[in-house]
C-alpha cells in the first residue's frame with residue numbers, strides 16, 4: 001500500500017548501496033587525498049548481507065517501491081553481486097544498476113542472466129587523458145567502452161551519465177554527445193553537485209544545464225521533449241535532425257525535490273530520505289533485532305510519512321556547511 005510523505009510524495013524508488021569501496025578515485029566523488037591508504041571503509045560485518053538487503057527490498061516493495069537501483073561505491077567490486085540481483089529479480093520490480101563499467105566485460109552476461117534489466121554507466125570523457133585524470137586511477141576510456149559493449153551484447157539497455165566539471169571536462173560535452181547518439185545509447189549530463197564535503201565543491205565549478213544545452217544546441221540543434229512521467233529527473237532534449245535524444249540533470253540550478261520519490265539505503269543499512277540528509281535511520285538494527293516484516297514495514301512507513309526533505313530547493317550559502325553524507329557512501 002502506498003505511503004505518502006508530508007508533501008504527498010509517494011515512496012517509489014529505492015537506491016541500494018552495496019559497498020562504500022571503489023576502484024576509481026573520481027575527483028568529484030572520492031578524491032585520493034581523502035580516500036587514500038588511511039581511509040576507514042566499512043568492514044564486512046558492518047555491511048548488510050544479500051539476504052538482509054533482499055528482505056528489506058521485499059518490505060519496501062510492499063510500501064509501493066517500484067524501482068530498485070543498485071549502486072555504491074562501485075557495486076561490481078562486491079563479490080557475487082549477481083547472486084543479489086537474482087534474489088531481487090524475483091520481486092518483479094524494475095531492477096537496474098549504476099556502475100563505472102570497469103568490471104562489466106566480465107560481469108555483464110551473469111548480471112543479465114540473473115535478471116538485471118538495465119545499466120547506467122558513468123563516463124565523464126571520451127578523451128583518454130582527461131578521463132584518466134578524472135577517475136584518478138589511470139583507467140582508460142577504451143575499457144569503459146568495452147564494458148558498455150558487453151552490457152549491450154548481453155541484452156542490457158545502457159544509459160550513460162556524465163558529470164560535468166568546469167575546466168576539467170566541459171570540452172567533452174559535444175564529443176560524448178556525438179559518440180553516443182551514433183552508438184544509440186542514451187546520454188545524460190549531470191550538474192556537479194555539492195554532495196558530501198570531501199570534493200571541495202564550489203559553485204564556480206558547476207557547468208549549468210543551460211550552458212550544457214547551449215553547447216549541444218550550437219553543435220547539433222536540440223529542442224525540448226515533454227517529460228514522460230512524474231518525477232522524471234532528466235530533462236530530455238531531441239536532436240533536431242531526428243537522430244536521438246540527450247538528457248540533462250539540473251540538480252543544482254533547477255532542483256526537483258517536489259517530485260522526489262526516492263529513498264536510499266546505505267551499504268551498512270542506514271536509510272536516507274534525501275541525498276543531502278544529514279542523518280540516516282538504522283534499518284540494519286531493525287533487520288538484526290528480530291523485528292517481523294510487519295514491524296519493519298511499520299517503521300519504514302513511519303519514517304517516510306514524516307519526511308519533509310527538500311534540501312536542493314533550499315540550497316543556499318547557509319546550507320553549504322551542513323554535515324552531509326558522501327556520494328560514494330550513499331551512491332547517488
Ligand SMILES: C[S@@+](CC[C@H](N)C(=O)[O-])C[C@H]1O[C@@H](n2cnc3c(N)ncnc32)[C@H](O)[C@@H]1O
Nearest residue numbers: 029072073074098099100122192193327331332
Ligand atoms: C557515486 S556513483 C556510484 C556508482 C558507480 N561507482 C558509478 O560511478 O557509476 C553514482 C553516480 O554519482 C555520480 N556522482 C558522484 N559524485 C557526484 C557529484 N559530486 N555530483 C554529481 N554526480 C556525482 C557519479 O558520476 C555516478 O554517476
Ligand code: SF4
Nearest residue numbers: 022024026029073100
Ligand atoms: S563516481 Fe563512482 S566510480 Fe567514481 S569514485 Fe565515485 S563511486 Fe567510484
